Amino acid sequence: MESDAGLAQEVESILAAARERGGGGERVAVDARSLTDAFAAAEADGRVPIIAEVKPTSPTADGERTDDPVELAEQMVAGGAAALSVLTEPDHFGGSAKTLERVREAVDVPVLRKDFVLYEEQLDVVEADVLLLIVRFLDEDGTDDLEDLLSAARERGFQVLVEAHTAEEVERAVDAGADVVGVNNRDLAKLEVDLETFPRAATAAPDSVTLIAESGIGTPEDVAQMRAAGADALLVGSAIMDHGGDSDVAENTRRLTDAETQT
Numbered sequence: 001m002e003s004d005a006g007l008a009q010e011v012e013s014i015l016a017a018a019r020e021r022g023g024g025g026e027r028v029a030v031d032a033r034s035l036t037d038a039f040a041a042a043e044a045d046g047r048v049p050i051i052a053e054v055k056p057t058s059p060t061a062d063g064e065r066t067d068d069p070v071e072l073a074e075q076m077v078a079g080g081a082a083a084l085s086v087l088t089e090p091d092h093f094g095g096s097a098k099t100l101e102r103v104r105e106a107v108d109v110p111v112l113r114k115d116f117v118l119y120e121e122q123l124d125v126v127e128a129d130v131l132l133l134i135v136r137f138l139d140e141d142g143t144d145d146l147e148d149l150l151s152a153a154r155e156r157g158f159q160v161l162v163e164a165h166t167a168e169e170v171e172r173a174v175d176a177g178a179d180v181v182g183v184n185n186r187d188l189a190k191l192e193v194d195l196e197t198f199p200r201a202a203t204a205a206p207d208s209v210t211l212i213a214e215s216g217i218g219t220p221e222d223v224a225q226m227r228a229a230g231a232d233a234l235l236v237g238s239a240i241m242d243h244g245g246d247s248d249v250a251e252n253t254r255r256l257t258d259a260e261t262q263t
């Protein structure tokens with residue numbers, strides 16, 4: 001079911017909750033682990049650079065994974081993940097700032113804070129190496145501007161992944177100063193996944209940008225499709241988390257990180 005604004009109801013609910021969430025108080029100052037260095041190290045080691053996502057559940061998940069997120073994160077790193085993404089959105093994804101803090105303490109790879117940040121004060125919740133800003137949601141009236149948030153995040157030491165869904169949004173991200181751009185194959189307005197999205201939108205990014213393909217990637221064939229279209233790295237949640245089951249998260253990660261060395 002869609003709202004008047006053409007958004008899926010779950011998305012309206014996510015945005016309403018994000019508008020209500022405050023900040024953390026004290027200004028965060030981060031000594032960040034380099035995301036691009038982590039990608040380069042994975043490549044040098046023959047691994048596909050994968051950001052594996054600790055996502056206990058989501059509006060499109062088949063269930064909930066209740067294992068200790070720190071154990072899941074450690075298994076993802078054992079499976080060759082170059083970096084991790086940790087949901088901190090509590091109401092729809094089962095995440096928390098505390099979880100991110102615990103995960104970041106336990107691993108030595110860069111950790112992305114995955115949340116729906118709309119206002120500068122929401123940057124000051126928890127230290128993370130990378131922060132997500134979503135072009136689509138910063139279009140809304142009443143949110144802070146993408147450009148301002150990008151600067152505010154960098155002033156605190158965060159690297160910033162700016163997420164787009166179309167070629168036009170990729171251009172907006174680059175114009176705002178983004179050097180790491182994610183193209184989400186999931187249309188966050190409607191929650192539909194189409195793996196042709198990344199190849200279509202990625203063409204708008206200059207070579208200087210680090211490009212990340214996000215969502216809906218589950219098989220070595222999907223990895224090959226995204227890499228052939230120019231993805232420097234991939235962000236994968238559901239296929240690794242296996243929400244409806246209890247499969248080995250390290251193996252699920254390894255299947256994708258090893259995709260280019262398997263014959």
Ligand SMILES: O=C(O)c1ccccc1NCC(=O)[C@H](O)[C@H](O)COP(=O)(O)O
Nearest residue numbers: 058059060214215216217236237238239
């Ligand atoms: O994952 C969802 O169901 C979702 C619903 C509404 C807004 C955002 C959502 N996900 C955010 C993401 O971008 C993904 O968690 C991430 O790219 C990984 O996607 P996947 O591998 O398909 O789990």
